[in-house]
Amino acid sequence: MSGSDVLGRLSFRYKLPLALTITAVFTALVVGAVMLAYAYVNTRASLIDHAESLAAALVATARPALRNDDVWRAYTMLSGRTLDANESGSKRILLDDDYTVFASNRPDRFSVGRTLEADSEFAELGGWIRAQGVPDEPVVVQRGLVDTHLVLVAPVLSEQIAVGALVIAYPRSQLIAGFWQLVAQGGLAIAAILAILLPVGWYLGHRIASPLSQVADTLSRFGERRPEQIAYFQPAPSDEIGRLLEAFNEMLAALREKAALERQVIASERLAALGRLTATVAHEVNNPLGGMLISVDTLRRREPDNPHVQHTGALLERGLGQIRQTVSALLVQGRMEDRDLDPSDVEDVRTLVSSRLDRRQARLEWDAEIASSLPVPATAMRQVLINLLLNAIDALDEGGDWVRFWMEHGLERLDVTVDNNGRAIPAEYLDRIFEPFTTMRAEGTGMGLWVTYQLVEGLGGQIEAHSNNGSTRFRVSIPLPSDQEQAINERN
């Protein structure tokens, strides 16, 4: 498995924080390295600066000390504690014009009257000064002469003639120790910065990445769940991710709508197919049924005294009558020649259902604003209203105590809403509620809503059912024919 595969597979939830972390660490290291390099150069430069200004100050005192042969004065000047409090390891040596030590701050090592060559570490430097002569101005000697020290040689001039030389040497170990101290300090500072940056980076990265991974997770579940089972995302700020979530929400809404539409289409197609099937079957059953009833009647008339015929004939008549009843219930005639719906029809319905409601001690809220007759077939419409109201009242079995009826019309539609707060209809029933023989009650025939549906279809209207925790609602919407249509209908 190659590295890029691993990286490619890694969740954004980790990839982004990781990227931020790596960036922070890398930046900190680069900045730290640059600062340290700068600090090293700077430390060295400031040490040289320091040595030069120290030399300038010391040379002014060294001149009279050399002239007066005043070793003590030179010594106190070179060993002055205040000159170089920080550089305890530094060496300051005043050479006279014979290149022998006139005084030094380390008389135990560079003793008066000896040459630098007597010291193994500074021997080469001594040889170099002797061969070269005292330089005209302060010079930092090349590293090879004294490996272990950073050395400045400054002339002590009297009227342009060198009467001595001042050697100032700082141990490189001190420079390096100072540098490592800087490294340690820098390292600490970087660690402190990272200690802040890393959690912040991790948090930010996580925050940016987590909506993305949620979207990814949700999208991957689309196959196994229905759109309405998938939750919308909370609105986010309008950056790219916010727009993504918004688009996702829009898509989810469209999918939900589409799914609902599909279910509706499937349900109505199924109902239509069922309608055609039942009509055909009913017709096929009805045709021989009429003949069979006439035959039984004829047989019973011919043999009035034969008890066996009479008995069997009566049995056949009752059975065939029940078949005809069932078949005629299946064969709903939507468009029937009928009178218009009248306000009194609605009042009749109210009277009919009220007695049933009283028995259950439930409340009926009634709001029907029908002022005059409406061009809707009265019998069919009465049947629809009664069916819906009786269903609603039956649903009150489990805890419900009210039914609300609401009827209103405009110029184009008549709308009826029937609500109850009784037993809810489970989702699996809701899809098939208008199919025949679908019932939730033990004693129900499952024909009521089928008939209602057929009637509404026949009237060119729509019916829908909703049920949730609190209440169940049926809505019926019937188109009212325009005056023109009405005129044509009447002529027919």
Added chain:
Amino acid sequence: MVVLVAHRPAGMRWLTPLALMMSLAMGIAAAAEEPTDDEPLRIGLTSVFLNDRAAFLERWQTYLASRLDREVEFVQRGSYQEITDRIRQGHLDVAWICGYPYVRHQQAMRLLVVPLFEGEPLYRSYLIVPADDETTDSIEELQGKVFAFSDPDSNSGYLYRRYQLKRLGFDSEDFFRRTFFAHAHSNVVEAVAAGLADGGSVDSYVWETLRLHRPELVERTRVASRSPQFGHPPFVARRGLASETRAAVREALLGMSDTARGRELLDELNLDGFSREAPALYEPITAMMHYVRE
């Protein structure tokens, strides 16, 4: 003009009636013959271990001022020469100088008192070497080395060593590889302790006193040999100083061992007191001076 003030400092209680009368008489006499009498009494100091002890000098100055009923000013200079010159020229009234300049300029000064060190008005010259030099016990062994003298006007720190070397048949200029003056005995101790010099010559009084005050420095040196005793560096007065003033200063110094505060100061000076001595005490130094000059 000096007048006795109504509010005497506490130290005045210790003044004997005689001293009181003397200082009173001296004040009047001085006022009569010396127009500069209301100026402070200037005392020059060379015993250089005192240089960095300003607080102590302040207390000593206050003490003497209260005893003399006159302002006292201590004057310090970097070399013996300057103090010697100043008292010869009359710029100082009193000075604590080495026996060598005293004998050289005896005609210009009067001996006042001599400090008592370890009970005697005497001291020695110590030949000191770094403590890690455990073998050297004579100056001959330092031939060709670096040697630190204290001051060209010092007996113990210079004259005696020249005398000693001359007696041994050497010239101090050639005997050592290099010599230098550190201008104070305490500096000689430092130079030897630091290894700047392989040997040095110091005043025994200064070395012993430094051992009390700065043991960590003195421990790094070792006394290789001790000279015979000489008259301790004396307090001298300039020739022209009024005899009453001279007497008052002498009494004030002599009286230090009689007062508690005076004894405290003497303790800090590591001295037992002061005594009156005859100039003859310094004859051995005179003799050395003549020997060296020959």
